[in-house]
Amino acid sequence: MSHAELTMQHVHGAVGEERPYGVSTKKLVMWLFIIADGATFGALLFAYGYVRVGSPDWTKPFAFSPTILNAIVMTFVLLTSSLTMLGGVRAASAGRPSAIRWLSATMLLGTGFAALHLREWFSMIHEGWSPSHNPLGGSPLFGAAFFGITGLHLLHVVSGVIAIGVVTLLYRRGRLDASYIETTGLYWHFVDLVWMFVFPLVYLLNAR
Amino acid sequence: MSSAGSSSSPGMRFYTVLWAGLLGIVIVEVLLTYGGLRPLALLIALLALALIEAGVALMYFMHLKYERRILFWSLIPALVFVLVMFDHLWPDAFRVTSMRLPVSASSTPAGGG
Known part of the structure; x- marks a missing residue:
């Protein structure tokens, strides 16, 4: 099959009808999921904002060291994982075997991010923080907002690491093509994008 | 694309x-x-x-920049609209606190509930 025929099949689909968005179905579905998930995080962040404004005894518990410093390292790790994911997508689409290394690096960085996050969580829980308790005596809604927003994001990170692992394994065995890597990459960049709002709004605005 | x-x-x-x-x-x-x-x-x-x-x-x-423009215009304005609606509707939640009936001993029903 010629390159032109392949392109036509990709754009028009199997039945010859033109795809209005010019992308594969799985990619369009991933975009729709991302928009819906973006609205979910948006709802949480707006709720956090209103709860914060409505609580006169809001607590700002985060010291530069270790919490903000840890969050900066986490941000660096997650941003770098987006770069390695881009490397994986490019290598896979070019058919280079280095795609596996790029994707493995992405999983490693994602796992590192989750580990740093959990270490911070356990440290806070050890100090007496919980979704319904504030050991500093201020509004208990801080714990609810913090654990709720970062917990949902952490769930996305862990799910993403598992998804990348499964897709990489199947790609390596030849059962999935590069387009699946690209679609998984969209999800991973979205997880990174959400953190770009969580870091300043949840961490920096609560720095002492 | x-x-x-x-x-x-x-x-x-x-x-x-x-x-x-x-x-x-x-x-x-x-x-x-x-x-x-x-x-x-x-x-x-x-x-x-x-x-x-x-x-x-x-x-x-x-890669949204490299996709067809219709993908951007179908997705992003919809998300922005939803977020703006959140911004407009969340303050309504505070109205609930002023709608609560005053709680006092005299307002408790005689049967205890």
């Missing part, structure tokens, strides 16, 4: 420059936080920087 294997997407050097730029924005955010800005000014500055970061991630990392 971009797809896996498309030659229209930029190379790793370009992505690395963007990655460094995003890290730079993170550093600026931290510096602003400890720069003694007023809370409202800090909030606006941090939100503006986060939106720039999100725009870069959407358009370049997620």
